[in-house]
Amino acid sequence: MIERRAAPDRVPIPRLVYLWATAAIVLLAGFLLLEAPPVTAAFGAVAELLALCAAAILRAVGYPIVLSGIELRDSVSGHAIAVTQACDGSSLVIAAIAVSLWLWKGGRHDLLLLAATALIAIFSFNLLRVVLLFVSIGAPGLMDLQHLYVAPLLSAVLVAGLVLVGLGLPLRDAVRSPILWLAVAAVAAIAWYPVAEMLTCATVVPIANTLLWIAPGELEQAIVCGAGNATVSTAAVVGYEPLRVLDAGFYPSDFTLALPLVVASLAVVGKPGPVIRGALLAVALMAVAMALGAMTASQDAAIGASVTTLMGRGFSAPFAPMGEMLLALLKAAQNALVHFNLFVLPLALLYRKPAPLPTRAQPPVRSPNRGRRR
Structure with a gap:
């Protein structure tokens, strides 16, 4: 009996369905979890921290900033922005987990180090995003372009890069x-x-x-x-x-x-x-x-x-x-x-x-000892 194998650049359909379903379920569970009061409070604290750091940066470059919770306001012009859920990094964290499960090859990784690195990178990206949004507040067209289009697309590239580097995947193996x-x-x-x-x-x-x-x-x-x-x-x-x-x-x-x-x-x-x-x-x-x-x-x-x-x-x-x-x-x-x-x-x-699911190594099969031939 001859076993049919998938083409070298294809994934068996059951495995493909499993990967897609896993990523979708993780995203759904993540966004449901964001509505839980402890998680909401945690990311609310992150938003306030981002606002505090952004205010410090903007003050250092000469902007007269008044900080009130998550709101940054220019005391001269009156322009203001708020660090909302779109900028607190919560959705990027969930997306990074979903992409990691899609690309995960198994094996041992320092998950704590990977998680800390990813969180620092995501929050740094969002801090830069908040600062640039405030700087462009006087140009509504530029602000909308950055907020609604450029930042989300760059965030997708950021998450993919973080996951590939964190999991030790060669770039050309994941992206032709x-x-x-x-x-x-x-x-x-x-x-x-x-x-x-x-x-x-x-x-x-x-x-x-x-x-x-x-x-x-x-x-x-x-x-x-x-x-x-x-x-x-x-x-x-x-x-x-x-x-x-x-x-x-x-x-x-x-x-x-x-x-x-x-x-x-x-x-x-x-x-x-x-x-x-x-x-x-x-x-x-x-x-x-x-x-x-x-x-x-x-x-x-x-x-x-x-x-x-x-x-x-x-x-x-x-x-x-x-x-x-x-x-x-x-x-x-x-x-x-x-x-x-x-x-x-x-x-x-x-x-x-994608790499196959990790399996336990099987011991080599040995032929039974039939004794010496007479």
Whole structure:
């Protein structure tokens, strides 16, 4: 009997499914854990420490800073920023754990040293991010570009680099043609940013709207892209006035942020079959994340507006908010999927041959002693 083996640059499907599921479960569990009061308090203390360090740096370079908790304020201009959950490093820590499990080869590592090094690097990155955000506060366009686009993409590269170095993986074993990958990612990011909202509305939004149409519930109906910010169209009614569109602060391009990194990975792979499958998978995952985002944003907006009634074409029904636990689970799933797309998916599309699971060494098989032949 001949044993069929996988191609040398492929991963057996069960192993691939295991890796993807493990990374997704770690991300989901991590974002659920962030809502636990002790963890929230711990990262709140980290945010205050980052704000304190940033204030010291800014004062040293001449800015008249007034520090209040996590808020940094210029006492002359009045401009201020706050070190929120987006800048406290919590999401990067969770992403680093998920990527580590994806790339882990087994073997012995000084996990305490690796964890300490990763935490220092992540918090240093976020400290630099806070300082640069404050410096660019007078230029809203530059600030938005840095905060919403450049920093998240660089954080994905940072996490991948930390994990590869920490686990002792040669760069070329994990990323084929790393220089080419970085070059394509940089070019794709520059080209994508000016048209991100328009192309996202033309491609991913219709798929997300199809998912919303299939999903149970009557609250959220469609993501509507207009001249200004996109909104989520709902069946909510407030008082005697139908409120068809709730301004939920919804930005479709937030869910396609990983596209330049995905494009770089697919460009390095180069083979038509994997490229097509990878592109379809990436678009599908981004659409699912966007649909979840529309659902959670609609729930938050409806609860905040004290909505009691839903009205649509041919139906009228009372509005019953989602339970707190279910809403928290959906928000965690949304965050997990967005971070999976940004931190895990580019490597998953590129790194086709993860190491096998560690196994215990088997003793050599010896033939039985049949005695001397007579």
